[in-house]
Amino acid sequence: MSAASAPRTMLSGLLPLLGKRVASALLTLLLVSAVIFTVSGLLPGDAAQETLGQSATPEQVAALRHEIGLDRPALARYADWLAGMVRGDPGTSMVANMPVREIIAQRLPNSLMLAGFTALISVPLALAIGIASAVNRGGKLDRALNIMTLSMVAVPEFLVATLGVLVFSVKLLWLPSIALVSDTSTWGELIRSSTLPVLTLTVVVTAQMARMTRAAVADQLDRPYVEMAQLKGVRFSRVVLAHVMPNALGPIVNAVALSLSYLMGGAIIVETIFSFPGLASLMVNAVTSRDMPLLQACAMIFCTAYLLLVLTADVVAIMANPRLRAQ
Amino acid sequence: MTAPHIEVSGLTIEAGGRAIVNDVSFAIPRGQVTALIGESGSGKTTTALALMGHTRPGARISGGMIRIGDTRIDQLGEAGLTALRGRRVSYIAQSAAAAFNPSRTIMAQVIEPLLVHGLAGRKEAEVKAIALFRALALPSPESIGARYPHQLSGGQLQRLMAAMALITDPELVILDEPTTALDVTTQVDVLKLFKAAIAKSGASAIYVSHDLAVVAQMADRIAVLRYGVLHEEGPARTVLETPRDHYTRTLIAAARPVERPVAPETAGASAPLLSVEGVTAGYGAVRDGVPAVPVLRDVSFVLAPGATLGVIGESGSGKSTLARVIAGLLPRAEGSVHFGGVGLPAGLKGRSREQFRRVQLVFQNADTALNPAHSVATILSRPLAFYHGLKGAAARARVEELLDLIHLPRDIAGRPVRGLSGGQKQRINLARALAAGPDLLLCDEVTSALDTVVGAAILELIDDLRRRLGIATVFISHDISTVRAFCDQVLVLYGGRVVEQGSREGFASGRHHPYTRLLMDSVPEMHPGWLEHTGEGRAPALPGAPVGEELCRFLPRCPVAIAGRCDRTPAPLHRERDRQWLCHHDAAALAMKETV
Numbered sequence: 001m002s003a004a005s006a007p008r009t010m011l012s013g014l015l016p017l018l019g020k021r022v023a024s025a026l027l028t029l030l031l032v033s034a035v036i037f038t039v040s041g042l043l044p045g046d047a048a049q050e051t052l053g054q055s056a057t058p059e060q061v062a063a064l065r066h067e068i069g070l071d072r073p074a075l076a077r078y079a080d081w082l083a084g085m086v087r088g089d090p091g092t093s094m095v096a097n098m099p100v101r102e103i104i105a106q107r108l109p110n111s112l113m114l115a116g117f118t119a120l121i122s123v124p125l126a127l128a129i130g131i132a133s134a135v136n137r138g139g140k141l142d143r144a145l146n147i148m149t150l151s152m153v154a155v156p157e158f159l160v161a162t163l164g165v166l167v168f169s170v171k172l173l174w175l176p177s178i179a180l181v182s183d184t185s186t187w188g189e190l191i192r193s194s195t196l197p198v199l200t201l202t203v204v205v206t207a208q209m210a211r212m213t214r215a216a217v218a219d220q221l222d223r224p225y226v227e228m229a230q231l232k233g234v235r236f237s238r239v240v241l242a243h244v245m246p247n248a249l250g251p252i253v254n255a256v257a258l259s260l261s262y263l264m265g266g267a268i269i270v271e272t273i274f275s276f277p278g279l280a281s282l283m284v285n286a287v288t289s290r291d292m293p294l295l296q297a298c299a300m301i302f303c304t305a306y307l308l309l310v311l312t313a314d315v316v317a318i319m320a321n322p323r324l325r326a327q
Numbered sequence: 328m329t330a331p332h333i334e335v336s337g338l339t340i341e342a343g344g345r346a347i348v349n350d351v352s353f354a355i356p357r358g359q360v361t362a363l364i365g366e367s368g369s370g371k372t373t374t375a376l377a378l379m380g381h382t383r384p385g386a387r388i389s390g391g392m393i394r395i396g397d398t399r400i401d402q403l404g405e406a407g408l409t410a411l412r413g414r415r416v417s418y419i420a421q422s423a424a425a426a427f428n429p430s431r432t433i434m435a436q437v438i439e440p441l442l443v444h445g446l447a448g449r450k451e452a453e454v455k456a457i458a459l460f461r462a463l464a465l466p467s468p469e470s471i472g473a474r475y476p477h478q479l480s481g482g483q484l485q486r487l488m489a490a491m492a493l494i495t496d497p498e499l500v501i502l503d504e505p506t507t508a509l510d511v512t513t514q515v516d517v518l519k520l521f522k523a524a525i526a527k528s529g530a531s532a533i534y535v536s537h538d539l540a541v542v543a544q545m546a547d548r549i550a551v552l553r554y555g556v557l558h559e560e561g562p563a564r565t566v567l568e569t570p571r572d573h574y575t576r577t578l579i580a581a582a583r584p585v586e587r588p589v590a591p592e593t594a595g596a597s598a599p600l601l602s603v604e605g606v607t608a609g610y611g612a613v614r615d616g617v618p619a620v621p622v623l624r625d626v627s628f629v630l631a632p633g634a635t636l637g638v639i640g641e642s643g644s645g646k647s648t649l650a651r652v653i654a655g656l657l658p659r660a661e662g663s664v665h666f667g668g669v670g671l672p673a674g675l676k677g678r679s680r681e682q683f684r685r686v687q688l689v690f691q692n693a694d695t696a697l698n699p700a701h702s703v704a705t706i707l708s709r710p711l712a713f714y715h716g717l718k719g720a721a722a723r724a725r726v727e728e729l730l731d732l733i734h735l736p737r738d739i740a741g742r743p744v745r746g747l748s749g750g751q752k753q754r755i756n757l758a759r760a761l762a763a764g765p766d767l768l769l770c771d772e773v774t775s776a777l778d779t780v781v782g783a784a785i786l787e788l789i790d791d792l793r794r795r796l797g798i799a800t801v802f803i804s805h806d807i808s809t810v811r812a813f814c815d816q817v818l819v820l821y822g823g824r825v826v827e828q829g830s831r832e833g834f835a836s837g838r839h840h841p842y843t844r845l846l847m848d849s850v851p852e853m854h855p856g857w858l859e860h861t862g863e864g865r866a867p868a869l870p871g872a873p874v875g876e877e878l879c880r881f882l883p884r885c886p887v888a889i890a891g892r893c894d895r896t897p898a899p900l901h902r903e904r905d906r907q908w909l910c911h912h913d914a915a916a917l918a919m920k921e922t923v
Contacts (some may be wrong), residue, residue, distance in 0.1 A: 147555055227427040232440045232491070233413030246430040322430055322475040 014318065014325060019186045021314055027308045030301075033085065036299045037078050038123045040292050048094075049290070066243040068094055081296065090297035091278020103282065108301070111278040114194060114270075115263035118201040123256055126206045130252075135240060137218055145210070152207035161200045161273045168196060179276040197274045201267060212255030216248040223247075250317035257313035265302040332357035332531050333378070338391035340373055340382060340555075347386060348374050348555040350562070351478035355499075355548070360525065360532040362546035362563070364539065364578070365514065366778035367749070370555035371535045375501045378533065379416050380408040414439035417492035421504040423484035427476040431850055434472025437491040446495060459490040463520050482513035493528050493798065500525060500532045506541065508640035510805065511849040515862055517546060518851075523832075537778060539582045539781025540851035543567055544858035545745055551575045554775060555768035564855060581780040582853065587790055598668055600799050601630040601653070601767055604685045609823075616661035617764045621876075622648045624823045630816070632766065633797045636815030639807050639846065643822040644666065645802045650769040654688045666767070684714040685758035692773040693752035697744045703730075703755055704740040710762040729758045733788060757789065761796075768793065768800045775805065786813060807846050813834075818835075819843045822880030838917040839886075840908045842881045869894060879910070 024210040049056070065071045090100040128157055133145045169177035177191040220226065221244060229239045268280035283298035285291075318324045331354035340348040348370040355361045363371040373464065377388055380837055389426040393400040395416065412418075417440070420426035427436060443531035449453065453472070460468035463486040476484060483807065485505055492500055505521065506514040517557065518771045522545060525532050534545050542549060543563060550560040551572060559572040570576050570762065606626045611619025622645045622734040632638050651657040653664060658674035665671065672678050689907075692695035697706060707726045711717040717725055727737045744752060753773060760768060770789065774782035790813060794798050804810050810817055811834065818828040827840040868888040874880070880896040882888055889911055898909045910917070 224420060224422065224425040225428040226421055227383075228382075228418070228440075229428070230378075230410050231418040232443070233383060233409050233411070234439060234443050235409055238443070243428050243431070247428065320430060323477050 001298075003300055014315075017318060018315060021311055025311050028307060029303060032303045033082060033296075033300060034101060036296050036303075037074075037081065038298075040295055041074060053225040081293070082107070085297075085300060090300075091293035094289050095286075095294075100293050103294060104279070104301070105295060107277055107279050107282045109279070110276065111264060111267070112198055114188070114201065114276065114278055115260070117194065117198045118263055120185070120199065121258055122202045122206040122209065122259075125202070125254070126209035126256070126259075127213055129206070129210035131240065133167065133210070134217035134221060135236070137221070140202050145214075149207040149210050152203050153211075155203075156272060157200055157204045157269050160203045161196070161270055164200055165273075166195050168315040179274045194276070197267075197270050197276050200270050200273075205262060209238060209252075209255050209259045213248070213252050216251040216255075217244055220244045220247045246320050249320040253313040253316045254310075257309040261306040261309045264305045331355060332359075332396065332673065334392070334394045335374075335378070336392045337379065338374065338377060338393060339389050340377060340386055341368070341384075341389045342386035343514055346389075346555055348377070350391070351552070351555070353393075353548075353550050353557065353560050355531050355533070357531055357684075358529055358546040360534055360535060360545055361548040362534040362542040363550050363552060364536055364542055366537055366553035366780060368554065369552040370793060371552050372503055373555075374552065374620055375503060375533050375535045376418075378499065378806060379412050379418060381412070394692060394708075408718040410444070412497050412766045413497075414444045414446070416499045416501065417497040419485075419488050419492045419500065419502045419505045420510050423488040423505075424476065424481055424508070426488060427484060428487070429476055432472060433474055433476065433487055434478070437472065437487060440491065440495045440827060444495065451845070452494070455494060456490060459494060459524075460487070462524060463487075463490055465490075467913060480513075482509055482517055485509060485517050486520060489524060493530075496528060497517075497530055500528075500530045501535070502532060503535045504537070507536070507538070511807075511851075512641060512845055514851075515540070515849045518858055519862075521545070536594060538578060538851070539567065539779075540853050540857075543853050543855050544851060551571035551578065551779075567853060567855075567899055577709035577780060579853070581783040585783075585787075597632060597720060599629045600632040600667060601627050601801075602665045603653065604663045604665075606649075606652060606659050606664065608657055608661075613660040618660045621660075622823050623652065623659075623820075626820075626823075626825050627662075628816070628825070628828060630767075630799050630801065630819055633793070633799055634816065635793065635800045635802055635808030635814040636816045636818060637802060638803045638818050639805065639810050640820035641824075642848075644806075646818040646820050647771050648773045648823075649820070650688060650801065650803055653767075654769060656688075682713065684763045684765045686769070687763050687767070688769045689757055689760045689771065689773050692776055693749070694776070697752060697759070698754055699745040700743060702743050703747075706744065706755060706759055707740075709763050710759060714763050724761070729762055730877060732761065732792060733758045736836075748781075749777055753777060753785055754788070757785070757792075761792065761798075762867075765798060768798050769803070770801045772805065774809070806850075807843075808850050819846070824880055824909060826881065826907040827906070829903075829908075833903070833906035836906070838914055840881075840910050840917075841912075842883050845884070845886075 025051060048061050048068065048070055052060055052064060062071070069077065080090065088101070090104075092098065093103055129145050129149065130226055133142045136142045143318050166178045166203070168175040175195050176193050177196070219239070226239060226243060229243045230236065265280055265283070267276075267278055268284060270276065271278045271281040272284075279298055279301065282297060283302075284293035286298060333355040336352040338351045339346055351370070351374055353361065363374055365371045367621075370772050373382070373386065376382065378393060378395065378400060380388075380393075380403055382388060388401060391401065398411070398415075400408075400411070412830070414833075427433070434453060434456060437456045438449065439448075439456070441452040444860060456472060457468050460471055465471050465486055471479075471483075471487075479487070489505075502521065504900040506517050509517060514698055518541065523875065534542060536542050536545075546560065546563045549566040551558045551566070551574065552575050558574050559566060559570065566575060567579065570579060604627050606623060607616060607618070607621060608623045608709050609618035609621035613619075627634060629793050638646045638649060648657060652659050652670075655671065655673070655675045655678055663670055666744070667684065671682060671908045695811075703724050704723070707729055708717075708722050711722045711725055715764060723740075726740055730737050730739060735751060735758075737755055738744060739751070745753065747755065747815075753776075757773070768789075773789070774785050777785060782794075786809065787799065789802075792798065800814075802810065802814055811831065814831065816828065816830055817834045821842045821843065825844050845865065848865070865886045868886055869890055871883065872882045872888065872894045874883060878895075879888075881892055882893050885893065888894070893911050896911075899910050900907055900909050901913055903914060
């Protein structure tokens with residue numbers, strides 16, 4: 001009886017909460033879209049100017065502006081753009097003269113792959129480091145891991161990337177220093193060419209997650225219920241996994257979500273160094289070429305990814321905490 | 328004679344190079360309960376945990392022998408200890424609310440000892456757990472296991488923890504102050520159930536406590552510890568009735584509150600210092616003078632200058648809220664508070680500095696009320712500068728006077744609060760309030776975080792100071808015996824309503840509101856056998872009666888409730904010369920009930 005009712009009450013309690021979170025995420029997205037649209041309008045120059053170059057006469061620029069609709073009122077353009085975004089059609093790139101959707105469709109899988117591989121490696125690694133550190137608090141292993149994570153946080157990623165290239169590409173000749181990713185590459189090539197970017201990003205995001213994990217686990221290890229579980233004859237490894245982790249999960253998933261959100265837009269330096277064709281470098285190109293539809297679409301993708309991660313973290317934290325779940 | 332079931336000899340435990348348990352030896356015959364009694368820092372919990380081979384971080388067992396049955400605990404390795412803990416020796420912690428994992432169900436935690444030791448399958452274990460829940464009189468034993476710790480009360484959690492400890496049929500149960508965090512009325516029920524359950528299981532037990540009266544009910548033998556040294560050990564009755572050791576006698580003396588003389592009637596019918604009228608307060612939005620979550624309802628009393636009012640009630644009765652309302656920390660929703668003849672504004676806003684100065688609050692927990700990084704002098708100088716503009720040498724002189732008042736050495740002034748003992752901190756906490764030169768002192772459970780002896784000294788100090796300085800005191804406590812010995816007037820709160828109030832003499836008349844009677848009967852007495860006889864014929868008359876905002880709040884627990892009256896109409900207020908009570912029973916009827 002109890003076993004059957006528990007999951008149902010859990011879900012029914014969760015749904016309204018989830019609905020509220022999703023609604024507030026959508027509202028955030030709407031506000032962000034307005035900000036993105038306004039700010040991108042403030043950038044000097046526009047696509048017409050950029051396309052025609054310095055030598056164009058003001059008449060030519062004006063004609064092109066009219067042709068691509070840049071002379072319409074901002075509010076009307078915003079409404080059109082927003083409607084397009086909702087339909088999944090972010091418009092046409094003004095520079096490449098092709099649908100933004102197609103450009104992004106080429107790049108997004110690369111970025112997702114980079115982020116996905118990095119997450120697959122860094123999250124378990126960070127959890128392992130954090131937990132090992134916390135259960136050995138004050139010990140040699142803890143101090144060594146602390147020094148390691150601190151130096152990982154402190155070293156800038158371009159340095160990590162450069163060192164990686166020096167060691168693995170120049171000295172050992174194991175890995176390519178430039179990521180040659182195209183539609184025709186096989187999985188093997190894909191993995192080989194993204195190894196260095198993934199490693200670099202792993203170094204960058206693991207440290208923060210590991211430190212938060214250590215703090216969350218260490219905080220729980222001091223609670224009386226941990227001593228109680230040990231006095232019940234529960235082995236320490238089980239105490240950590242079955243007793244401590246459910247309570248430490250909330251803060252940990254939040255730290256993980258924040259770190260992982262960096263992998264989409266924050267990968268710009270890594271993408272640049274390895275010439276990795278991802279979304280972040282696409283967005284920078286869009287800024288330099290004043291390609292507003294592309295820029296706006298990229299910004300919206302980054303924002304959505306961030307909100308999705310935070311939302312997931314919230315849901316996991318709520319599921320793990322019976323107190324929040326019951327509300 | 329065969330060897331005793333459990334034997335400890337020469338046990339020494341060190342922490343930071345200092346022996347916190349020093350050469351302690353005692354033995355427990357099979358099936359008996361030995362109490363380890365002492366104040367905080369006496370090493371009683373440390374000693375008890377050593378029987379499971381467990382020490383808190385930083386401490387280690389450095390010598391001695393511990394034997395349970397045929398097993399030498401001191402010679403077991405980590406694997407051997409893990410196999411022993413929860414199976415042959417189990418532990419009931421002081422705060423069940425903290426010792427249960429907040430994110431796992433009760434059932435998962437209660438049956439865990441059976442599962443990790445491979446003693447039973449899940450199904451079988453759950454059946455056994457439910458049987459124990461029933462034996463421990465837990466509500467809905469079939470389904471309570473599916474709940475989480477935060478959904479249960481302290482008394483229920485404590486009983487569930489006993490179920491968790493007894494589920495493996497251990498041969499030794501360690502109970503570490505299992506009822507200290509509970510209200511007295513709950514404590515009686517829990518103690519009875521524990522005693523029966525342990526007797527039925529046939530286990531030997533160690534009962535760690537600071538409360539001699541509780542120990543008198545639970546233990547066959549008593550061991551008195553102080554600073555890690557065993558002072559006296561013997562059969563319970565002998566230790567309590569003819570203590571050989573001086574320290575044991577001190578403990579017994581401190582457990583009995585000393586009756587203090589009533590404050591002399593202040594010249595004639597002088598104007599009251601504080602008058603509280605029809606105060607309602609609580610949390611949430613206020614509608615028609617009633618907050619969304621009312622904590623206090625229609626509370627009224629009058630306090631003369633220099634007099635003492637004792638406020639008693641269990642947790643959730645609203646007694647601390649009353650202090651916060653008078654101090655203005657929680658604005659009242661309805662009613663009025665007059666101080667020195669002038670209406671006090673509800674909140675902090677609008678109160679003059681003089682009003683702040685004259686009403687001072689002493690918080691329950693000096694550990695959190697005082698900034699640990701500040702020195703004693705800094706803490707005491709603040710109110711001196713703020714209210715009296717004292718600076719430099721004048722302030723220093725006044726700080727020294729204050730330290731003399733609270734019987735602390737003057738050289739303590741330069742020390743940070745961090746390094747002081749609990750009792751010293753509470754004295755500083757009190758001196759901080761006195762520094763303002765108040766006319767009214769609100770003492771909120773000021774001794775409940777302290778040991779009996781230290782608490783008794785603080786009480787004496789407060790009593791002495793208020794007499795010498797003529798300060799009126801509102802003394803909030805959950806301990807009715809302290810309040811009755813200490814205060815000129817007594818006010819009993821239940822569910823946010825004043826169920827009874829009166830002068831100390833009126834209170835001594837013996838006729839009481841049923842809740843007051845229950846409170847008084849629940850205070851453990853020192854003589855063994857009290858537990859078996861208390862609470863007889865005190866079962867609720869109308870169990871499951873409705874809880875209405877207007878009805879008597881005590882109705883569902885009341886042993887003398889009248890069907891058709893108490894569950895229909897609000898209780899009327901009866902007044903006599905020096906006391907009043909809120910009940911359907913009049914004085915004659917209450918007197919009748921007393922003799923039953």
